[in-house]
Amino acid sequence: MRFDLPALPMNRLLADLPKSDYLHLMQSCESVELVLNEVLCSAGDEVHHVYFPTKCIISLMRSIESGRDLEVGMVGNEGMLGCSLLMNVNAALFSSVVQQSGSALRIPSKNFIQELHYSASFQQMLQRYLYVSFSLLVQNSACNRFHLVEERLARLLLMIRDRAQSVSFFVTQESLARMLGVRRVGVTKAAGLLQGKRLVSYSRGNLKIEDSIGLESISCSCYKTDNDTYKKIMHNKI
Amino acid sequence: MRFDLPALPMNRLLADLPKSDYLHLMQSCESVELVLNEVLCSAGDEVHHVYFPTKCIISLMRSIESGRDLEVGMVGNEGMLGCSLLMNVNAALFSSVVQQSGSALRIPSKNFIQELHYSASFQQMLQRYLYVSFSLLVQNSACNRFHLVEERLARLLLMIRDRAQSVSFFVTQESLARMLGVRRVGVTKAAGLLQGKRLVSYSRGNLKIEDSIGLESISCSCYKTDNDTYKKIMHNKI
DNA sequence: ATATTTGTGTGCGCTAACGAACAGACTACG
DNA sequence: CGTAGTCTGTTCGTTAGCGCACACAAATAT
Numbered sequence: 001m002r003f004d005l006p007a008l009p010m011n012r013l014l015a016d017l018p019k020s021d022y023l024h025l026m027q028s029c030e031s032v033e034l035v036l037n038e039v040l041c042s043a044g045d046e047v048h049h050v051y052f053p054t055k056c057i058i059s060l061m062r063s064i065e066s067g068r069d070l071e072v073g074m075v076g077n078e079g080m081l082g083c084s085l086l087m088n089v090n091a092a093l094f095s096s097v098v099q100q101s102g103s104a105l106r107i108p109s110k111n112f113i114q115e116l117h118y119s120a121s122f123q124q125m126l127q128r129y130l131y132v133s134f135s136l137l138v139q140n141s142a143c144n145r146f147h148l149v150e151e152r153l154a155r156l157l158l159m160i161r162d163r164a165q166s167v168s169f170f171v172t173q174e175s176l177a178r179m180l181g182v183r184r185v186g187v188t189k190a191a192g193l194l195q196g197k198r199l200v201s202y203s204r205g206n207l208k209i210e211d212s213i214g215l216e217s218i219s220c221s222c223y224k225t226d227n228d229t230y231k232k233i234m235h236n237k238i
Numbered sequence: 239m240r241f242d243l244p245a246l247p248m249n250r251l252l253a254d255l256p257k258s259d260y261l262h263l264m265q266s267c268e269s270v271e272l273v274l275n276e277v278l279c280s281a282g283d284e285v286h287h288v289y290f291p292t293k294c295i296i297s298l299m300r301s302i303e304s305g306r307d308l309e310v311g312m313v314g315n316e317g318m319l320g321c322s323l324l325m326n327v328n329a330a331l332f333s334s335v336v337q338q339s340g341s342a343l344r345i346p347s348k349n350f351i352q353e354l355h356y357s358a359s360f361q362q363m364l365q366r367y368l369y370v371s372f373s374l375l376v377q378n379s380a381c382n383r384f385h386l387v388e389e390r391l392a393r394l395l396l397m398i399r400d401r402a403q404s405v406s407f408f409v410t411q412e413s414l415a416r417m418l419g420v421r422r423v424g425v426t427k428a429a430g431l432l433q434g435k436r437l438v439s440y441s442r443g444n445l446k447i448e449d450s451i452g453l454e455s456i457s458c459s460c461y462k463t464d465n466d467t468y469k470k471i472m473h474n475k476i
Numbered sequence: 477a478t479a480t481t482t483g484t485g486t487g488c489g490c491t492a493a494c495g496a497a498c499a500g501a502c503t504a505c506g
Numbered sequence: 507c508g509t510a511g512t513c514t515g516t517t518c519g520t521t522a523g524c525g526c527a528c529a530c531a532a533a534t535a536t
Contacts, residue, residue, distance in 0.1 A: 487527090490523105
């Protein structure tokens with residue numbers, strides 16, 4: 001057995017690490033399988049592990065008074081869960097709920113912090129990821145305020161596709177509604193419109209994107225903005 | 239002349255520094271007067287200075303396509319402007335517009351980064367401030383989505399009061415509307431309701447909070463949540 | 477004094493989204 | 507096979523907020 005970079009699926013953050021740092025990190029990591037609707041932690045909780053999804057999606061939810069809640073972020077193999085630790089605070093900023101089952105690497109908080117000190121490039125890269133998270137959050141805030149449900153739904157489906165690494169995935173209208181912070185009926189209506197335009201098809205949670213290009217053109221510009229931000233900050237290293 | 243901690247107004251972040259670190263930092267700082275509507279930087283710009291308001295307010299605005307924009311944060315003497323540098327990226331996350339004229343300390347980016355390395359307590363404190371900013375942004379995101387304009391306006395006025403350190407300040411309905419991301423007419427209506435309840439009075443931009451308690455009780459819970467978060471993270475040091 | 481800019485108030489029709497309640501259709505399970 | 511649970515669709519009345527346009531008053535400039 002060789003300790004080589006594995007083939008996909010892989011976490012994109014870790015993929016960019018220097019190989020020696022990566023191998024060092026891996027010694028503290030274990031691979032875990034996350035299952036749908038599993039709650040990894042609730043807002044305010046102590047953070048026990050940092051997760052690097054390899055093939056799963058974690059929704060970051062913030063709940064506000066009176067049971068209403070809203071997805072404020074989504075983490076797939078492009079990111080990590082546990083950013084609080086980068087800011088010297090051991091308390092989760094949001095509730096983390098598994099939205100697509102699959103595998104992730106995880107590392108205990110204590111070891112994670114050691115790794116930050118061990119590898120400067122690891123720390124710097126994650127700080128830049130934090131910046132990206134910040135930026136996406138800002139974008140999402142404005143998006144929630146101004147854009148229509150149909151546009152936002154289109155964006156959301158594209159985001160799930162990217163992180164699920166597949167044009168087909170399981171997601172009910174109920175959970176989409178919770179992510180968007182709207183009624184389920186609002187999703188039924190918007191999804192019906194998308195299906196009417198032959199952009200997606202679905203049945204009882206089995207959703208398939210039929211026309212990616214079309215879906216992108218109908219989604220709000222936030223989708224593109226977010227992707228550009230990620231690329232610019234994580235790769236162009238401005 | 240003594241280099242002692244000055245009386246108020248003071249920046250609350252700096253007030254908590256060990257005295258020696260504070261004095262060291264001050265050697266690179268200069269005091270500046272910021273004037274209403276001055277744009278300190280635009281989203282994406284290189285960051286030249288970090289600002290620590292002592293008696294002024296800076297609005298953090300994000301503009302989205304088609305000229306619509308939204309306030310995503312507000313910085314007064316409880317915070318700082320220039321968090322990007324804490325994340326190893328020299329590009330502003332938002333446009334920064336002076337919302338209440340007044341004084342601030344500022345330090346060139348280069349010196350700021352040196353100070354981060356010079357003083358561990360400075361760096362750790364600012365990282366925690368970054369966490370607070372993150373949390374408030376999340377809260378604001380949900381607030382924008384769910385709360386009524388009147389509640390949000392009440393919260394906004396309380397936030398301005400806290401940072402202006404006065405129950406009277408100058409702010410037009412037009413600028414309140416831009417901050418809330420609603421029409422000016424929407425503010426006229428909501429402000430009329432608040433005035434009808436004798437919570438505030440205003441005329442041509444001269445606004446006065448007449449009943450702080452009443453205003454707090456009508457504002458959404460986000461106001462209290464935000465304040466609690468700040469206290470908990472910056473003081474209780476969880 | 478007069479004109480212009482700035483800040484506020486109103487009125488009108490419109491629409492996206494809401495809350496609640498119910499109906500059908502597919503799936504899974506005993 | 508039937509029953510219970512899950513997922514989706516529809517209907518109806520309501521409402522917060524929108525866009526537009528206009529009116530008016532106070533402050534400022536000429």
